[in-house]
Amino acid sequence: MLRRLSALAGAMILAGCVSTDSTDKTNIPPVVKAPQTKPADFHKHAASAEQIANRLWSAGQPSGNDIIELDATELEDLWQRIQLQMSFNVPQTRPIVEQRNFYSNHQAYLDRVASRAQPFLFHIVQELEKRQMPLELALLPIVESAFDPFAYSHAAASGMWQFMPATGKRFGLKQNFWYDGRRDVVASTRAALDYLQYLHDKLEGDWLNAIAAYNSGEGRILAAIKRNKQKRLPTDFWSLDLPSETTAYVPKLLALVDILKRPDDFDIVWKFIANEPKIDVVELSNQIDLTIAAEMAGLSVAELQALNPGFSQWATDPDGPHHLVLPVNQVETFRQKLAQTPSKDLLRWKRYTVAKGDTLGKIAQKHGTNISAIQRINKLDGSNIRLGQHLMLPVSAGDEADYSLSQVAQVQQQQTNSGTKLEYTVKDGDTLWDISREHKVTVADLTKWNTLTQRSTLKPGQTLAIWQPAAATGNTAGISRTVTYKVRKGDSLARIAQRFSVSVSDIVKWNNINTGNYLQPGQQLKLMVSMTQV
Template identity: 55%
Template sequence: MIKKSTALVAALLVSGCQMTDEPHIVEINEQTPADYPAAQPYEVVNALTLDALSEQQADLEELPVFDDVWERIRYQLSIPVPQNRPIVTERNYYNKHQRYLDRISKRASPYLYYIVEEVEKRQMPIELALLPIVESAFDPFGYSHRSASGIWQFMPETGERFNLKQNWWYDGRRDIVESTRAALDYLSYLHKTLEGDWLNAIAAYNSGEGRVSRAIQKNRKKHLPTDFWSLDLPKETTAYVPKLLALADLLKRQDEFKVKWDPIVNAQVVDVVDVGSQIDLALAAEMAGMNITELYRLNPGFNRWATDPDGPHTLLLPLDSIEQFSQQLAKTDHKQRIRWQHYTVQKGDSLSVIASRFDTSTQSIQTLNELDSHIIRVGQALLVPLSEGNIDNEQLTAKMRKATAPTKKQTVHYRVKKGDTLWDISNAHDVTIQQLANWNKLSANAILKLNQKLVIHKTLQDNQPSRLAQSARSITYKVRKGDSLARIASKFKVSVEDIVKWNKIDSQKYLQPGQKLKLNIDVKRT
């Protein structure tokens, strides 16, 4: 059954282009103080009368028809852009990096149309549709060292505050539709809280309304202006708003500055499909006639090989794939939407042990087997979900796999060597120049001194090798006469269960001489 949303996204698929160290990526870096009230639902914050809605609809109908979404945005730009030094500096930077703007267009192409539609519906400044450029360069798998994620770079706590579900299966901060709803809810709330000043609201999106409110109160006590340009805010925030305005100015005066914004078709080409139950994403891709990478690019909120058993059960699919997908879905029983295998419970097993062994969750096993509790018994037959569509699938880019892996933080203390620059060090440690400069209270073009000490905050994923794991090797072992799983496991200091999992073999069947097995071993232990 299909549930269609309003017009959603502009281009069919994102290109394979990936960026490593994007300039000017900023994340929300201060959570709301405990004494601030929770945000009200959008309908309460932005209640409109029927007359106002009618006027809004009339305004939208008067818009010219555009073929290109960038032109649609350009026509509606309304926030005044002062030609001050911060804005000119940021505009000149973007103006010198046409290739960066080209990459932005490619990344934004599946999402920008939908975002523009939502901004227009709420009668918010169209400039807000450009905010994901500043936040994440429109990379849905972008992940900051402070744990901000998605195109709108929500921190976990802020995401929870605005009802973005986050669990083992799914991260709503990366879901395009849900994160856009939450971001516009947050900005609407900030606009109301900060007395209708959009620049202050945008600044608060970066640094938190508590910090901006305190800066406003401080100026009031001194009888000073309380506009954004007059506030004493963190360096990162004072650069954040000029970046957005610089992009708007560059779009508005693109002919004058001789820059090009690659066209994004101003039409709906994808829609939301309600699947109605959990589904293996690799199977869903097959049903839609897509590859798994394409599906994940349109649905970046999913962390695992399947959708969350408890939902959401919606997928974003190309319009020309929906009919085929729906026909295939109607023929597929709910149980068949998850690929599974038979498993017999062994001594020492629990649902959590089995789930860990097969890279799934206890909840998924319970749902598939219709179990009322976690209690299982030796010899009991279970259906266990297979993870053939795992996020670690080799078809996916490294950045996709990295974004969905659990994270660990690491602080590195670096001593500057002869000839080092911020660019060299940031490139070597997979961080941006701006991040490195901010952490060490330096300017982005600072000249480093020999033996100067720098702090680098790195985010490690569980699928990244640690120093301890760098001795791990993957080998192919040819089975010899007399070999058994137990004998091979003992020889290479691994478990029988691991060998079975790595090679997807039946532990009850005998090995054959000459049979090849994949083994992941620690060379320091063998």
């Protein structure tokens, strides 16, 4: 994670990638010296080092023989932490350029991706660094799902990393009535990196082939490699005969890599994500109702479900996993309340008397649980029950109408048509899930308020009604902190405001800026940046 920047003579410039001006030997820009500890199978690309050096140079970094050491973990922006450690070579081929043009023409799409990635990206980056895997893989969920943990494909792939059911089970992702590990961001990230590392090792240490195999399956890539070997042809990704979906898949990732390496070249802004943990995992010992957990953590049920999309019902899986993902600033409060709460109070119970015609299956379906849970709670050896028998059943702490949890895990929080009505105009690429998260409501409420279904296609310009409780209206400031931003060449107030999701007027106010003057490279600005956790 450590990079050294050196402003020495041109002979020390990495791979000769930075040219110097012989007429001014005092203004040689700093360069990034490639680390000596990177795995040997990484693709080297000196240009990214050049670009980082040039940015630091344009921002007024020291010259002469100064040596600067940068630790990627100390950067304020998480995108920069990724950028500083990227190493893939990006050839300027037509497929990559076409994909890059698409992304560079859809700034709003990248803004939505950054919003979805915000709670989880730091965790993914840390896991990649621990395993010494390429940081470019942190961008793969953009290609797979646009960082949507609830994404579901027609082919039955699910989650941010888009695991098929069989592949998910192969890499330890549990899938049942209560829980789908493919949607659990922490579990699926572990499984995805396990899978990618396995593919890399299986495919002779070639990361591009491993990424292609992640899309189309290792068997297809191995067969293509075998055919090329028989014909004495190269076996790199670009030389293989692969399905059109896969030949476009890898260029999509490389196009994103190229844009992140040099966003200024394409007039793209990567929305600021603080380089610090947003979430933590709290281990539990028992099943817990999500409404009770949300109350203990000081969250709405929708906010809790947004961080724990793996849970498909109103409670966690009685057989585990017994953990919850929470915002880091809520963890201590939750742990204190958890320690004070008896295990029996983590669920609500009801006593049920078996009626004529009842079976365990009918009872389970009626009360939102499953047969195995009823058997375990009541210590039943089989499925036989008798008329008049009393059973203890777990029930949701919320009203039944507020718990329309489905197998696509759209959580319900308690909402009614009271408070303030807002009108939202649909933008290109919006989904019901994006809009629900932005306004802290549920997908089911959005569909109810607007006579839609959860699979309805939204159209740009369409107006949606959104009801917000009076207590929530106007309370959107959230958690914020001061970030110091150093102006780069080509920056404008509008561009900086866009990147940090603040207004130009606020930047002017916070920094007493005379709007008649130009920003200067190296100028430092203080920004109050929202650090919203969920």
